Amino acid sequence: MDVIANQLFAGLSMASILLMIALGLAIIYGAMGVINLAHGEFVMLGAYAAWALQTYVGIGILLALPFVFISVAVVGWIVEKVVVQNLYHRPLDTILATWGIGIILQQTVRLGVGAESRFVKGPDILTGNTEIGPLIMSNYRLFVIVFSIAVLAATWMLMTRTEFGMKLRAVIQNRGISECYGIEAKRIYSITFAYGAGLAGIAGALITPLFSTIPTMGTGLVVDAFLVVIVGGLGSLIGSAAASVLIGEATAIFSIVINDTLGRIAVLAGIILLIRFRPRGLFPTETRR
Amino acid sequence: MKRRDFLGSLGAVGTTGMLSTPALLSSASRAFAQGNDIPVGLLFSLTGAVAVVESTLHDAALMAIEEINAAGGVHGRQLRPIIEDPASDPATYADRARRLMIRDKCVSVFGSYTSASRQAVLPVTEQRKNLYWYPTLYEGRECSRNVMYGGAVPNQQQDDLIPWAIENFGPRFYMIGNNYVYPKEENNYCKTLLEQYGGEVVNEEYVPLGHSDFSSVINRIRAEKPDVIFATVVGDSDVAFARQYHAAELDPSKMPVVSLTRSEVEVKAIGGEAAAGHFSSAPYFMGHATPENEKFVEAYKSRYGGDQVTHFVSEAAYFQVYQFKAALEKLDPANITPETIRDAAVGLRLNAPQGEILVDENLHTHLWPKIGQWQANGQAEVLVESKERIAPKPYAAYEGQTCTGQGLVKA
Incomplete structure (x- = not known):
C-alpha cells in the first residue's frame, strides 16, 4: 500500500515535469501546426541559462526563472523570425529546419560551454521531504507539481481570457479571415512561438536539480513531449495535462509492476493502441483548418 | 557572383587542392622513410x-x-x-x-x-x-x-569491496545498473561473491541507458530497505540517480550507494554535497x-x-x-x-x-584496488586500500575458464 501511494506520487511528479516540457510544444505544435523538433534544445537552453545565472551571477533557480523565461523566449522569437516564419506554408520543411536548428543549438552549447555535465544547485528552501503517514514527498517535486499547475492555469487564462488569446484562437481557426479583421497573424505567431520556447526554458531550469545538465539532454525530452501532445490531442491544453498525468502514472505503475525498461515499452505500446482507436488524441479540438 | 568570377575562384580552389595533395603525400612518406x-x-x-x-x-x-x-x-x-x-x-x-x-x-x-x-x-x-x-x-x-x-576487471573491483560492504553495512544488496553488458556481468560476479560471504540480493534492476527519472527506483529502495545499494549506473544516469537519491533524503550512513562506476567526473556534476558519504571502488x-x-x-x-x-x-x-x-x-x-x-x-x-x-x-x-568515500569537496577519502596487488581474472565469474598467456583456456 505504501509503495502504491509513493508510486502514485512519483507518477504525478513525472507528469508535472512532462507537462512543463510539453506545454510549450502543445502551444507551438497544437496552435501553429509547426512540428518543432528544436523544442528539446529550448529545454536544454533553459537548463544552461539557469546554470549560467547561478554560476556567474549567483542567483538561485527560483529567482532565475523569469530571466530564463525571457532569454529562451528571445531565442525562440529569433528562430521564429529568421526561419520558421518563412515555412508556415510548408509544414514538412519545418521538421527539417527545426531539427537543424536543434543540432546547431546543441553543438553551439557543446563548443561554447563544454560537453561535460554541469552542476546546478537546488533551492535551499525546498530541500527535504514532506511526510504524510507512509507517503514521503520530496518538497522540490511538490513544488514542481504546484508550479506546473500554475503555469497551465496561466496559459489557459492567456488563451481564453485575454485579447491576445482571442486573436490567437482566431488565427488558428482561420488565418485569412482573421487577417481581414485586422489581426496581425505574423506577430501573433511570433509571440506564441516565443512564449512556447520560454515555457520550455522554464521546464529546463526546473529539472536541473533532478537531472543531469548536458548538451544532449533535450533529445530524449522532446520525444516525451511529442507523446504527451499527440496523446492529449492537438492544441488542447486540458488534453496535454490529462495526457501527461496518464503517461506519468502509467510509467510509474508499469515500472513498479514490471521494471523501468519493460515499463517504458509497455507505455509506448499502450500509446500505439490508444492512437489506433483515438487517432486525434484524447481531447481533440474542433477547428476548421 | 559573375560567371567569370566564379570560374576564377573555382580555378583557384582547384589549384591549391592540386598543390596541397602531393605535398601532403610526400611529407607523410618522407616521415616514414626517415624512420626517426x-x-x-x-x-x-x-x-x-x-x-x-x-x-x-x-x-x-x-x-x-x-x-x-x-x-x-x-x-x-x-x-x-x-x-x-x-x-x-x-x-x-x-x-x-x-x-x-x-x-x-x-x-x-x-x-x-x-x-x-x-x-x-x-x-x-x-x-x-x-x-x-x-x-x-x-x-x-x-x-x-x-x-x-x-x-580493472570485476574481481579487482569487487573481491575486497563485497566482504567489506557486508561487514560494515549488512548483507542485503540492491543492484541497480544500466541495461547493457557491463552492469550485468558485474552483478553476475557480485552474486557469486554474495553467495560466498552470505549476502543476498533483494532486487536486481536495470534501467535504460540515459534513464533520468529514478523516483520509482527510489520508492522501491525505500520499501525494500536494503543495506547496500550496489550501483553500476553510468554517466548522466548516475548523475541523475545520485541527485535524486540525495533529494529523497536517503541516508548514506544507513543505505550507502557503493558504485563501481562513479568517479571524480561524475561527482563534479552530482555536486559534492549529494555525493558525500557514498562509496566507490576503483584502483x-x-x-x-x-x-x-x-x-x-x-x-x-x-x-x-x-x-x-x-x-x-x-x-x-x-x-x-x-x-x-x-x-x-x-x-x-x-x-x-x-x-x-x-x-x-x-x-x-x-x-x-x-x-x-x-x-x-x-x-x-x-x-x-581501493575503496573511497566521497567527501563534500568532490574528492574521495580512501578508507580501504588493498594490501597487495590484485591479479586480473577476466573470467572470474565463469568456472573452468581462464585467460592465460596462450589465450582463453577452457577446462
Whole structure:
C-alpha cells in the first residue's frame, strides 16, 4: 500500500515535469501546426541559462526563472523570425529546419560551454521531504507539481481570457479571415512561438536539480513531449495535462509492476493502441483548418 | 557572383587542392622513410555522446606522449601521435583503427572508453596483429592477444569491496545498473561473491541507458530497505540517480550507494554535497598520495586548467603510454612490431599514480584496488586500500575458464 501511494506520487511528479516540457510544444505544435523538433534544445537552453545565472551571477533557480523565461523566449522569437516564419506554408520543411536548428543549438552549447555535465544547485528552501503517514514527498517535486499547475492555469487564462488569446484562437481557426479583421497573424505567431520556447526554458531550469545538465539532454525530452501532445490531442491544453498525468502514472505503475525498461515499452505500446482507436488524441479540438 | 568570377575562384580552389595533395603525400612518406619517430595512434572520441569522458582520456594520453618526447623520446626517437576522432560511433572506431594501423603504420593504438567501441576495434586489431591499449575498467570475459587491458576487471573491483560492504553495512544488496553488458556481468560476479560471504540480493534492476527519472527506483529502495545499494549506473544516469537519491533524503550512513562506476567526473556534476558519504571502488582516486600521482595531477591541472579532475580511467590512459614506452625501451630499435612490444610488456613493472602495477601474461594489469568515500569537496577519502596487488581474472565469474598467456583456456 505504501509503495502504491509513493508510486502514485512519483507518477504525478513525472507528469508535472512532462507537462512543463510539453506545454510549450502543445502551444507551438497544437496552435501553429509547426512540428518543432528544436523544442528539446529550448529545454536544454533553459537548463544552461539557469546554470549560467547561478554560476556567474549567483542567483538561485527560483529567482532565475523569469530571466530564463525571457532569454529562451528571445531565442525562440529569433528562430521564429529568421526561419520558421518563412515555412508556415510548408509544414514538412519545418521538421527539417527545426531539427537543424536543434543540432546547431546543441553543438553551439557543446563548443561554447563544454560537453561535460554541469552542476546546478537546488533551492535551499525546498530541500527535504514532506511526510504524510507512509507517503514521503520530496518538497522540490511538490513544488514542481504546484508550479506546473500554475503555469497551465496561466496559459489557459492567456488563451481564453485575454485579447491576445482571442486573436490567437482566431488565427488558428482561420488565418485569412482573421487577417481581414485586422489581426496581425505574423506577430501573433511570433509571440506564441516565443512564449512556447520560454515555457520550455522554464521546464529546463526546473529539472536541473533532478537531472543531469548536458548538451544532449533535450533529445530524449522532446520525444516525451511529442507523446504527451499527440496523446492529449492537438492544441488542447486540458488534453496535454490529462495526457501527461496518464503517461506519468502509467510509467510509474508499469515500472513498479514490471521494471523501468519493460515499463517504458509497455507505455509506448499502450500509446500505439490508444492512437489506433483515438487517432486525434484524447481531447481533440474542433477547428476548421 | 559573375560567371567569370566564379570560374576564377573555382580555378583557384582547384589549384591549391592540386598543390596541397602531393605535398601532403610526400611529407607523410618522407616521415616514414626517415624512420626517426614512432607513430602511435590516439583513438578517443572528441565529439559525440561519450566525448565527455573520452576527451579526458585523450588529454591524459597525449600529455604522457608529450612528456616522453620532452624527456628525449625512446632510444632518441620521438613518439608521433596520430589523432583520429571516431565521434562516439563504434563503426567509425573500426574504420579509424584500420586507417591508423594500415595507412599510418602505427605500432600501437590507444583508445576507447566503452565496451562497444573496444569490441568494434577488436577484429581489426586481431586481423592486423596490432596492439590496442584499452584503459577502461570493463566487465571481463575477453581474452584477446592484441589488446592491452589497463583497467580493472570485476574481481579487482569487487573481491575486497563485497566482504567489506557486508561487514560494515549488512548483507542485503540492491543492484541497480544500466541495461547493457557491463552492469550485468558485474552483478553476475557480485552474486557469486554474495553467495560466498552470505549476502543476498533483494532486487536486481536495470534501467535504460540515459534513464533520468529514478523516483520509482527510489520508492522501491525505500520499501525494500536494503543495506547496500550496489550501483553500476553510468554517466548522466548516475548523475541523475545520485541527485535524486540525495533529494529523497536517503541516508548514506544507513543505505550507502557503493558504485563501481562513479568517479571524480561524475561527482563534479552530482555536486559534492549529494555525493558525500557514498562509496566507490576503483584502483585510483585523484587524492591518492604518491609522488607519481602528485606529479600527474599537477601536470594535468597546469596543462588543462585548475578545475579539471583526473579519474581512474584517465590515470590508466596515462600510465599505459608509459607502459608502452617501457616496453619499447626493452626492445632492439630495429625490431619494433606490435607483437614484440606486447611480449616485452608482459611482466613489466611500473610506478603508476595508483602504485606499482604489473602487466599479467594475459595482458590485463595487476592493480591496487581501493575503496573511497566521497567527501563534500568532490574528492574521495580512501578508507580501504588493498594490501597487495590484485591479479586480473577476466573470467572470474565463469568456472573452468581462464585467460592465460596462450589465450582463453577452457577446462
